[in-house]
Amino acid sequence: MSQTMLDDSAAFDADAEAARHLALQERRGRISMILRYAVLTAVGVLMLYPLIWLIGASFKNNAEIFASPGFIPKDPTLSGYVKGWETSTPYTFGRFFWNTFLIIAPKVIFTVISCAAVAYGFARFQFPGKRILFASLIATLLLPNVVTRIPQYLLFSEMGWLDSYLPLWVPSAFAGDAFFVFMLVQFLRSIPPDMEEAARVDGAKSWQVLIFIVAPMLTPALISVALFQFMWTMNDFLGPLIYLSSVEKFPVSLALKLSIDTSEAFDWNRILAMSVLALAPSLVVFFMAQKYFIEGISAGGVKG
Amino acid sequence: MAQLSIRNLEKIYGGGFKAVHGVDLEVADGEFMVLVGPSGCAKSTTLRMIAGLETISGGHISIGGKVVNNLAPGDRGIAMVFQNYALYPHMKVRKNLSFGLRLAGEKKAEIERRVAEVAEVLEIGPLLDRLPKQLSGGQAQRVALGRALIKKPEVFLFDEPLSNLDAKLRASMRVRITELHRRLKAQGRSSTVVYVTHDQVEAMTMGDRICVMKEGRIMQVADPATLYERPENLFVAGFIGMPEMNLVEAELERGPEGHALRFGDQVLRLGPEQNARIAADAPKAVTLGLRPQHFRLAEPNDPEALAAQVGKVDFLGHEVDAHVTIGGAKFTVVLPVELFREAAQGGTIRLRADENRVHIFDRASGANVSLA
């Protein structure tokens, strides 16, 4: 009897001790978490500050922009957006956004299709000269872009494609972006070929395997490719600058520069306002696609 | 009619590695043929060449009398079940099943009818609208089986379809596949099967015939009983049977009353049946093979009894696997638990081998010389 009581109280002590430990650990954990997040938030704000300032300043009037370093406008105004949208050219900014879209949409579509097909070929087929071809593909990755600019320009000018979107579109239709091909090949290598073999046994031809089996499994990677291509093209300044000469064909990136060139006294709030608008599509598209970025569709097809 | 015939099949991989060395195999219409062998013996390679997933370096394969060497997998009249199921991850079960039919341009009503039929046979009706990642291993394997079945192929190919399942599920799937095969055969449908496994229980229980392979060569093709009772060589003898057959180096001696095997300080006299089977040109240097199950406890004053020191004993419930030493050679013997307990008091037991089931192999060539 007394023995059990002793045992009980000992057990009780042990429980209390454990509870004390837990409380202590929890408190320590919470403090370190608060510290961690404080530091991370501070660094995050620091990095984002230029962007925050940009957005704030786009609502300021011209006089205020350089007067105060803060980002909250004293008396917010939309005049930057209104005037900026009109531009100093015969076209509104809407026209330039449309032009950008005209460049991006085909380019993204061509890139996704051509890179998927080329990557599939490299990842899944044996053919003579494959190693050399793949090596030269990778070599173009290492080549600085500038090196190819001049021969490319001469080539496209010979073909009479200057001042059209063709020089911007066509390379992407032939898997011109080695980086994407490389990325997709790596992704494909991580997917076991069994599903494709099953499809072949089911009677699918190579192109059917590509469309019905490989492409769906590649979806997360293809979305990444589309996203990167979208953002890079959106931000591309040099390409359009070299090949486009008439203002009516300018994309947003050139149009922004245009407004700096033409106004004698820079209306900075107009430029900032249009910069904010120019950023918007990339941000929107990125957040919309984020989910697919993370989600891996291929999980679950093969159980190990 | 869908007999499968393989003639002098060879496979040389890209790096120059020869994986298959002239394999000849005939699988009759409706036969369940199991390819079995240790890892790396080219079972999968052979199967994949039949399927058309691997190029053929030499020889030819014909299905239903038609050489298929240069046909695409989809045109060979085969269906395949993969080890890791290989279901299309982005398609619901229903679409997985019907993919092949849809590619072939089958009519919608017919597709639905066949999906329903297969779903019923395999009890996957409730799973039709799930994605592969929402299935358990056993369910996924049934769907994979369904995907093969729905095509009504001439030849079914299986590559270790059960090796990702746990032991219980494996046993029930074994039965299911065997029954399915029997049912197809009874319905008069094509049901030729080539089934790859490295599991000899699967091989013995499922196969009408078994093809034992080693390093890209066929060691023996026979029905399970023949394979067990009359292994043609050392490899097959050691590979088939659990626990493994005891293989001990011995001298074959010819005496006036027949043959005897001498190993260590022991002599094993062969029974009359076995004596008759020994080839006339059998060499002196042999390996004797005796299955662990072919020992029994000797009568108390049996002059032929073998004295065995008992080493480690594996208790299996109804019987024991006892590791013993007889005349300096190690043997495994399987004995009933009670008898063994009684007999093994002193650390030694007296055993009697079944003299008519001793196998004798030529030590140099490995061939069984006691099959005549």
Ligand SMILES: Nc1ncnc2c1ncn2[C@@H]1O[C@H](COP(=O)(O)OP(=O)(O)OP(=O)(O)O)[C@@H](O)[C@H]1O
């Ligand atoms: N693509 C390949 N290139 C070169 N050699 C290969 C290739 N695939 C298989 N091999 C070799 O061919 C031999 C047979 O391989 P295979 O996959 O057919 O064996 P297996 O009998 O199916 O073995 P397991 O039971 O492990 O599946 C092995 O030695 C293997 O290393």
Ligand SMILES: [Mg+2]
């Ligand atoms: Mg294999």
